[in-house]
Amino acid sequence: MAMTDVQQAPAHHHKPSGWSRWLMATNHKDIGSLYLWFSFIMFLSGGVMALCIRAELFRPGLQFFAPELFNQFTTLHGLVMVFGAIMPAFTGLANWMLPLMIGAPDMAFARMNNWSFWLLPPAAALLMLSFLVPGGAAAAGWTLYAPLSTQMGIGMDMTIFAIHIMGVSSVMGSINIIVTILNLRAPGMDLMKMPMFAWASLITAFLIIAVMPVLAGVVTMVLTDRHFGTHFFNAAGGGDPILYQHIFWFFGHPEVYIMALPAFGIISQVIPTFSRKPLFGYTSMVYATSSIGVLSFIVWAHHMFVTGLPATVQLFFMYATMLIAVPTGVKVFNWIATMWEGAMTFETPMLFAIGFILLFTIGGLSGVTLSVAALDIQLHGTYYVVAHFHYVLVAGALFSLFSAMYYWFPKMTGRMYNERLGKFHFWWSMVWFNVTFFPMHFLGLAGMPRRIPDYALQFTEFNSIASVGAFCFGLGQLIFLYNILTSLKNGKPAPALPWEGADTLEWKIPTPAPYHSFVEAPQVEADHNGSIVSMHGDKHH
Amino acid sequence: MESTRQEQTHYYVPAPSRWPMVGAVALFCLGLGAAFAVNGQSPGSLLLGVGALILIGMLFGWFGDVIRESLAGEYHGKEDSSFRWGMGWFIFSEIMFFAAFFGALFYVRVIAVPTLGDMDYKLLYPDFTASWPLSTGPGITSTYQAMEAWGLPMVNTLILLTSGVTVTIAHWGLLRGRQSQLVGGLVATVLLGTIFLGLQLTEYHHALHSLNLTLASGAYGMTFYLLTGFHGMHVLLGTIMLAVITVRAARGHFGPTRHFAFEAVAWYWHFVDVVWLLLFFFVYWL
Ligand SMILES: [Cu+2]
Numbered sequence: 021m022a023m024t025d026v027q028q029a030p031a032h033h034h035k036p037s038g039w040s041r042w043l044m045a046t047n048h049k050d051i052g053s054l055y056l057w058f059s060f061i062m063f064l065s066g067g068v069m070a071l072c073i074r075a076e077l078f079r080p081g082l083q084f085f086a087p088e089l090f091n092q093f094t095t096l097h098g099l100v101m102v103f104g105a106i107m108p109a110f111t112g113l114a115n116w117m118l119p120l121m122i123g124a125p126d127m128a129f130a131r132m133n134n135w136s137f138w139l140l141p142p143a144a145a146l147l148m149l150s151f152l153v154p155g156g157a158a159a160a161g162w163t164l165y166a167p168l169s170t171q172m173g174i175g176m177d178m179t180i181f182a183i184h185i186m187g188v189s190s191v192m193g194s195i196n197i198i199v200t201i202l203n204l205r206a207p208g209m210d211l212m213k214m215p216m217f218a219w220a221s222l223i224t225a226f227l228i229i230a231v232m233p234v235l236a237g238v239v240t241m242v243l244t245d246r247h248f249g250t251h252f253f254n255a256a257g258g259g260d261p262i263l264y265q266h267i268f269w270f271f272g273h274p275e276v277y278i279m280a281l282p283a284f285g286i287i288s289q290v291i292p293t294f295s296r297k298p299l300f301g302y303t304s305m306v307y308a309t310s311s312i313g314v315l316s317f318i319v320w321a322h323h324m325f326v327t328g329l330p331a332t333v334q335l336f337f338m339y340a341t342m343l344i345a346v347p348t349g350v351k352v353f354n355w356i357a358t359m360w361e362g363a364m365t366f367e368t369p370m371l372f373a374i375g376f377i378l379l380f381t382i383g384g385l386s387g388v389t390l391s392v393a394a395l396d397i398q399l400h401g402t403y404y405v406v407a408h409f410h411y412v413l414v415a416g417a418l419f420s421l422f423s424a425m426y427y428w429f430p431k432m433t434g435r436m437y438n439e440r441l442g443k444f445h446f447w448w449s450m451v452w453f454n455v456t457f458f459p460m461h462f463l464g465l466a467g468m469p470r471r472i473p474d475y476a477l478q479f480t481e482f483n484s485i486a487s488v489g490a491f492c493f494g495l496g497q498l499i500f501l502y503n504i505l506t507s508l509k510n511g512k513p514a515p516a517l518p519w520e521g522a523d524t525l526e527w528k529i530p531t532p533a534p535y536h537s538f539v540e541a542p543q544v545e546a547d548h549n550g551s552i553v554s555m556h557g558d559k560h561h
Numbered sequence: 562m563e564s565t566r567q568e569q570t571h572y573y574v575p576a577p578s579r580w581p582m583v584g585a586v587a588l589f590c591l592g593l594g595a596a597f598a599v600n601g602q603s604p605g606s607l608l609l610g611v612g613a614l615i616l617i618g619m620l621f622g623w624f625g626d627v628i629r630e631s632l633a634g635e636y637h638g639k640e641d642s643s644f645r646w647g648m649g650w651f652i653f654s655e656i657m658f659f660a661a662f663f664g665a666l667f668y669v670r671v672i673a674v675p676t677l678g679d680m681d682y683k684l685l686y687p688d689f690t691a692s693w694p695l696s697t698g699p700g701i702t703s704t705y706q707a708m709e710a711w712g713l714p715m716v717n718t719l720i721l722l723t724s725g726v727t728v729t730i731a732h733w734g735l736l737r738g739r740q741s742q743l744v745g746g747l748v749a750t751v752l753l754g755t756i757f758l759g760l761q762l763t764e765y766h767h768a769l770h771s772l773n774l775t776l777a778s779g780a781y782g783m784t785f786y787l788l789t790g791f792h793g794m795h796v797l798l799g800t801i802m803l804a805v806i807t808v809r810a811a812r813g814h815f816g817p818t819r820h821f822a823f824e825a826v827a828w829y830w831h832f833v834d835v836v837w838l839l840l841f842f843f844v845y846w847l
Binding site: 177262 | 581643
């Protein structure tokens, strides 16, 4: 009733121009684009470090880098990819697509949204600058295990404070995502109707809020151990280095799902679209995602089987970990059942989605292998683990991101990407990814330790193959960049509905998405997975 | 303001703002400055100071904008429930931060220290006795005494519990439109918060100088100082927020149906209160 005054309020503004559009942004699409570009730059930076690692490992012996520098590369490669590339990319996608998919005018806290983003460049700067300080960057591995991390130089302190800042950023970003989903859904977009991408983002955001403060806490303990005389991770004062691992992995395991659940969400949108069928088992998908979220809090010690935990504790964490394979299996089953007898076409997003299912399942299965305590004691700290989590994070998280970028590129920009180049990018990535990481399974089974710049002669062939694969894979990502850049300028204008089978809310509005979409909340009638039966009353400008 | 959530079709999206950018610069200065400062290098404290000043300026500017928007009537039911959800999840993130430190406390008390007292470690640390407060161990170089629960900490417990009551009295005043009860209750809460902080400082002084209890006093000292220290910082923040709210209440910013900021601070204050009770139980008493 009292809404008339609001309609005159200057709730929306003309599209700002120049630098201030980006520096002072409050528009979810602008902020989403900032996130996505930032994450791609970080992806390339982390990728360069990966190539340095692979160059060093091309042949046995020390080739290019001192062991200290090699350790800094492995550490920063992990930190940059996890906190700089993958997490911001998912937050950026959520920023861009969530309001469009659930019919919200913007993110719930538009100003705070901008702060969440603009905290990332300072944090990244702290990480990168740490290469230049005496002693170099942190070299304890991305897990920053004590007592390695309680030694080392100022680079470790810069890393600690960078983690604090990134933690603030991602907690604020997650509060924004949760509140947007809980509070700003269009009438008719029920929780049990909304797209799986929204569900995945919701549960991911919850995980982030629950565990990033724990990571902040544990690196704070590292900081006080380093400089203020505490003994958290030092037995001389009653502490314990194993305590670090417990707290870190209480964060670290949910972190795995923070990087995987949004990928599940994307795949659950892409597969139905290109199969021209509704998602199979939507409700079970929601419950599977939720139970993965809950279970992820009680499995952390599967990273610690070699620390001498009591056998009963090992058994508990082993079985709890295996339990996660159940909801994950439900998801894989549902995706395949969605494709079953669907009228499938294989555009680039679908190719990446199918590649995801195939390779993520391999990564998931090697994860089940590693969950067996007796096996893990053999494989811990070997290249088998490296192979496992790259199948999950590169072929999992990264492939899903590519799928999402190709899928929503027309909606974001109003232009089509080059399909031929896109398909080439997929096949190129698919082949070289496997050339890079599949041999690592064998290296790990044969006992090659990770995070060491040199190796025994018998590991040479597989390492050389992996290095060739890595360089080709890395180069291939420039195809993606080229495709995006040229399509932004010269791509064919996108039709309103570039994908025949797409029926979620973002496809019901003009293409490219108007700068201010859903200025007025639409009334929608939705079916499972956010597919829209009817919509009226939307307004954009 | 009376509009229910269903009726509201518009949502307030703020205009472009410079404050997030300013805040990012502030945190960069703070992060880099802190890294230098903990290593005793010269630009450290300067950068920290600059960063802190920028951050304070940013908070004034940003919250000033929010208050102006609120007074201009830009916020309605939807915005209000966004703020409520937001504050709730923020407090949840704070709970998890404290959980990390409580987790460390439980771990050292239940696992790390008893394990070090086992036969397995007798060769390594022959004189070690697994006691709490832990007083032996090669890292604990000087003797200290533990903090007594029933002195100042007990007084502080009563103070914080009382402040929880006074803030609720203020809330009742607000709901019934009794301005003097509202402001009086808030002033009392701010005073109690300030007294708590003063007593906490006295306690630290006593601990450092009479008990010789420092951060370096092994597992007891580190958990004592970090848990009570982070709690103290939260009390400080809560007191500052309460003071701001008191000024705003005195200026008549709040009404019986329109006072999210008041409630947010009250929630925060109760959160700080509950953390203290856990601290009193697990750090001081047990
Ligand atoms: Cu794990």
